[in-house]
Amino acid sequence: MSVEQMYQDIIIDHYREKHHSGLRTPFGAEVHHVNPSCGDEVTLRVAVDGDTISDVSYDAEGCAISQAATSVMCDLVIGRDVADSMALFAEFREMMEGQGEVVPDEDRLEDAIAFAGVAQFPARVKCAMLGWSALRDALVRSGVELPRLPDDKE
Amino acid sequence: MLNPAAIRGDFPILDREVNGHPLVYLDSANTSQKPREVVEAMEAHYLRHNANVARAMHTLGAEATEAFEGARVKIGDFIQARSSDEVIFTKNASEALNLAAYTLGRRLGPGDEVVISVMEHHSNLVPWQLACEASGATLRWFDITEDGRLDLESAQRDGLINERTKVVSLAWVSNVLGTINPIRTVADWAHSVGAVMVVDGSQGVPQRDTDVNALGADLLAFTAHKLCGPTGIGVLWGRYELLAELPPFLGGGEMIEVVRMENSTYAPPPHRFEAGTPPIAQAVGMGAAIDYLNRIGMEEIAAHESDITARILSGLGALPGVHILGPCEVVDRGGAVSFTVDGVHPHDLMQLLDSRGVAVRGGHHCAAPLHRRLRVQSSSRASGYLYTTPEEVNALVEAVAWSYDFFNSRTGRKS
Numbered sequence: 390m391s392v393e394q395m396y397q398d399i400i401i402d403h404y405r406e407k408h409h410s411g412l413r414t415p416f417g418a419e420v421h422h423v424n425p426s427c428g429d430e431v432t433l434r435v436a437v438d439g440d441t442i443s444d445v446s447y448d449a450e451g452c453a454i455s456q457a458a459t460s461v462m463c464d465l466v467i468g469r470d471v472a473d474s475m476a477l478f479a480e481f482r483e484m485m486e487g488q489g490e491v492v493p494d495e496d497r498l499e500d501a502i503a504f505a506g507v508a509q510f511p512a513r514v515k516c517a518m519l520g521w522s523a524l525r526d527a528l529v530r531s532g533v534e535l536p537r538l539p540d541d542k543e
Numbered sequence: 544m545l546n547p548a549a550i551r552g553d554f555p556i557l558d559r560e561v562n563g564h565p566l567v568y569l570d571s572a573n574t575s576q577k578p579r580e581v582v583e584a585m586e587a588h589y590l591r592h593n594a595n596v597a598r599a600m601h602t603l604g605a606e607a608t609e610a611f612e613g614a615r616v617k618i619g620d621f622i623q624a625r626s627s628d629e630v631i632f633t634k635n636a637s638e639a640l641n642l643a644a645y646t647l648g649r650r651l652g653p654g655d656e657v658v659i660s661v662m663e664h665h666s667n668l669v670p671w672q673l674a675c676e677a678s679g680a681t682l683r684w685f686d687i688t689e690d691g692r693l694d695l696e697s698a699q700r701d702g703l704i705n706e707r708t709k710v711v712s713l714a715w716v717s718n719v720l721g722t723i724n725p726i727r728t729v730a731d732w733a734h735s736v737g738a739v740m741v742v743d744g745s746q747g748v749p750q751r752d753t754d755v756n757a758l759g760a761d762l763l764a765f766t767a768h769k770l771c772g773p774t775g776i777g778v779l780w781g782r783y784e785l786l787a788e789l790p791p792f793l794g795g796g797e798m799i800e801v802v803r804m805e806n807s808t809y810a811p812p813p814h815r816f817e818a819g820t821p822p823i824a825q826a827v828g829m830g831a832a833i834d835y836l837n838r839i840g841m842e843e844i845a846a847h848e849s850d851i852t853a854r855i856l857s858g859l860g861a862l863p864g865v866h867i868l869g870p871c872e873v874v875d876r877g878g879a880v881s882f883t884v885d886g887v888h889p890h891d892l893m894q895l896l897d898s899r900g901v902a903v904r905g906g907h908h909c910a911a912p913l914h915r916r917l918r919v920q921s922s923s924r925a926s927g928y929l930y931t932t933p934e935e936v937n938a939l940v941e942a943v944a945w946s947y948d949f950f951n952s953r954t955g956r957k958s
């Protein structure tokens with residue numbers, strides 16, 4: 390696994406031009422998450438309309454992996470229903486924690502399969518999960534009922 | 544001049560390859576590599592002389608005690624302490640600073656002030672926050688100037704150190720900016736108001752000839768793993784008269800005199816501050832590290848650090864998109880060179896450099912308030928030591944230039 394393979398074009402493109410970036414209103418909940426080991430941080434807002442995530446907006450600073458992963462996540466979940474978004478969360482997490490052994494479903498994860506290579510660098514998995522963890526927390530705080538996911542450690 | 548090429552033979556790890564490239568280890572401010580003789584001294588201790596110290600009276604116990612106390616003497620001599628009784632063994636510099644903050648904190652109360660600086664490592668910041676919270680004292684701090692030096696002028700103007708000041712605690716050398724602080728000047732100022740001067744020598748002691756008396760410190764913390772020694776041991780040196788006044792820190796075996804169920808009396812320094820079985824093999828290793836450094840010579844090591852630092856500063860400084868934090872010339876400047884690269888986050892830079900065998904640190908280097916003050920979220924840091932060669936600096940500079948292209952130009956990225 391080379392860094393060229395790790396930093397795929399998709400990741401660099403999302404890093405350069407983050408989709409859905411910037412904090413917007415209205416929103417149901419706002420959270421602030423940090424990765425204390427490197428200082429990456431994200432402030433993330435979520436708006437839920439019925440069963441659907443109607444918007445995710447964020448202000449984030451950090452490495453290419455964390456920024457691109459958050460950008461890709463927003464593409465995936467905005468307009469999607471909450472339960473299916475959390476199923477995607479679980480699939481993404483399974484890929485990231487699989488140390489490169491898990492074959493991702495491209496139809497489901499779309500651009501997010503570009504992070505499969507990052508899974509081979511355990512120190513960077515947290516970077517890829519930062520935005521996703523913030524999203525999940527924001528959904529909890531906005532009062533929506535979340536399904537229990539496979540492999541939840543809590 | 545010291546010859547790093549000859550010295551490298553003593554450090555087997557430096558022959559390693561990382562990701563198909565020769566290792567270029569530029570993270571010595573984080574932890575230094577260890578010469579073979581340090582590892583062998585610890586091995587010989589464990590395999591031939593191992594026993595507990597002080598409380599074991601048999602032959603092995605005597606040998607272990609002699610080795611342990613012998614290391615204390617070497618360390619005292621290394622920093623020109625008046626007596627080895629002024630050398631307290633701790634687990635690392637952080638514990639040494641906690642010892643200082645806790646014991647001095649017991650004498651603090653509302654209205655008292657503790658002065659640190661905005662460039663402190665968290666280890667010389669959080670313990671003082673805790674001491675102030677517990678005692679009701681107020682924490683104040685030196686700011687820095689635009690070029691990353693301690694802002695003495697604004698401190699003077701604001702009366703930062705005054706009759707309420709009880710403790711001043713500063714890094715001798717910044718682990719981020721590389722700045723060498725004017726400890727003597729600040730110590731004289733602190734002493735003129737009756738305050739105690741604490742110095743975090745974590746980055747200074749490994750690279751510079753240390754004379755605690757000339758420095759002006761009352762307490763000095765440092766850590767073995769940054770000076771070719773093992774992890775698990777650090778030192779708090781203190782002026783004996785001050786140590787004798789301070790209350791215990793941790794309670795337990797070895798730190799006592801007479802123990803009754805109702806109360807106890809405590810051993811004199813340094814043992815008063817060393818509860819329980821100490822890091823014995825680590826002390827042996829630290830002693831061996833100091834023998835090693837002495838043989839090469841601290842003046843030589845300091846001159847070599849300046850040479851390598853100048854090369855890093857001019858090499859990185861000439862690259863497009865690279866910004867150096869801290870002083871850009873080697874005047875009152877130690878060896879940590881922190882920098883940012885436009886368009887490349889430190890975390891990514893670290894990964895790209897690592898792919899070429901170059902090890903640097905990326906993040907806030909345990910100095911988050913300093914990064915906030917500098918208005919950068921995080922930075923990358925290169926730091927050498929006595930084994931660092933000019934060729935390694937070239938490898939760093941080339942790898943940083945490559946990383947900049949990798950992220951900032953499509954063609955560069957795709958080549």
Ligand SMILES: Cc1ncc(COP(=O)(O)O)c(C=O)c1O
Pocket residue numbers: 572573635636637638664666667714716717718743745746766768777909
């Ligand atoms: C300036 C400074 N102070 C304190 C420390 C803490 O040293 P240790 O981790 O050995 O306690 C370090 C190193 O990490 C440092 O660079």
